Amino acid sequence: MHIFGVDIGGSGIKGAPVDLDLGDLADERHKVLTPHPATPDAVADGVKEVVDHFGWTGPVGITFPGVVTGGATIRTAANVDKDWVDVDARALLSDRLGGLPVTVVNDADAAGVAEMQFGAGRDRQGTVVLLTFGTGIGSALFCDGVLVPNTELGHLELNGHDAETRASTKAKDDHELTWEHWAKRVTRYLAHVEMLFSPELFIIGGGVSRKSAKFLHLIEDIKAEIVPAELQNNAGIVGAAMRAAKAG
Ligand code: BGC
Numbered sequence: 731m732h733i734f735g736v737d738i739g740g741s742g743i744k745g746a747p748v749d750l751d752l753g754d755l756a757d758e759r760h761k762v763l764t765p766h767p768a769t770p771d772a773v774a775d776g777v778k779e780v781v782d783h784f785g786w787t788g789p790v791g792i793t794f795p796g797v798v799t800g801g802a803t804i805r806t807a808a809n810v811d812k813d814w815v816d817v818d819a820r821a822l823l824s825d826r827l828g829g830l831p832v833t834v835v836n837d838a839d840a841a842g843v844a845e846m847q848f849g850a851g852r853d854r855q856g857t858v859v860l861l862t863f864g865t866g867i868g869s870a871l872f873c874d875g876v877l878v879p880n881t882e883l884g885h886l887e888l889n890g891h892d893a894e895t896r897a898s899t900k901a902k903d904d905h906e907l908t909w910e911h912w913a914k915r916v917t918r919y920l921a922h923v924e925m926l927f928s929p930e931l932f933i934i935g936g937g938v939s940r941k942s943a944k945f946l947h948l949i950e951d952i953k954a955e956i957v958p959a960e961l962q963n964n965a966g967i968v969g970a971a972m973r974a975a976k977a978g
Pocket residue numbers: 794795796797806808809836837838839862865866867868869882884894
C-alpha cells in the first residue's frame with residue numbers, strides 16, 4: 731500500500747509516496763524550501779506544491795516541528811511562526827489539498843515510529859528514546875514499541891538553558907563548535923535524559939545521523955546503547971505516512 735508522506739522541516743518541505751510494506755519511498759522525494767516566515771498559509775502552499783508534484787489524490791501524513799494533539803491541532807511552534815499555535819492544521823492542510831484526508835504528527839514522533847518499525851529500533855523492547863538533532867532537538871519515547879507522543883525532551887532545562895539551544899546542530903553551527911565540544915554538550919544532555927528514563931537504547935536521528943562517524947565515539951559514560959538512525963532523512967516522511975495509514 732502507498733500513502734503520501736510530507737516532512738515539514740526548518741529548511742525544507744519534503745515529500746514522496748511511501749511504500750508501507752517496505753518502509754521506504756516509492757518515488758524520488760520532492761523538496762521545496764521552507765518559506766520564511768514559516769506562517770501557516772505559506773507552509774500550506776509549500777505542502778500543496780510538494781503533493782501536487784506527484785499528482786497525488788489519496789491520504790497524506792504530514793509532520794510538524796511542534797506539539798500536535800489529536801492528529802490535527804498545533805500546540806507549540808518553537809522553530810516556526812508562532813501563528814501556528816492553536817491552528818487546526820489538519821483542516822487547514824486538507825482544505826489546501828482540495829479535501830484530501832490529512833493526518834498531522836510531531837516530526838520526531840514520525841521519525842520514531844518509522845525507526846521502530848523499519849530501522850534502528852526494529853524488534854527492540856523496553857524503553858527506547860529517539861532524539862533528532864537539527865534546528866531543534868526532537869524526541870520520541872517508546873515503551874515496548876508503543877509511542878508516548880509529544881514528549882518534547884529537547885526543551886529540558888540544562889544548566890539554566892533550554893537544552894536545544896545548547897545541543898542542537900543549529901547551536902553547533904551558530905556557535906561554530908567543534909565536534910568534540912558539541913559532543914560534550916550532547917553527552918551532558920543524554921546523561922540527563924538517561925537519569926530521567928533509563929532507556930535501553932538511544933537512537934540518534936536528524937540530518938546529523940549521517941555524520942555519526944564524526945561524533946558517536948566522542949560520547950562517553952552513557953549506559954544505554956547509542957546507535958544512529960537508519961532511515962536518516964526519510965524517517966519523517968515514512969513515519970508520517972505510517973501514521974496516516976493508522977488513522978485510516
Ligand atoms: C519542537 C519539537 C520538535 C523538535 C524538532 C522542537 O523545538 O518543540 O516539537 O520535534 O524541535 O523539530
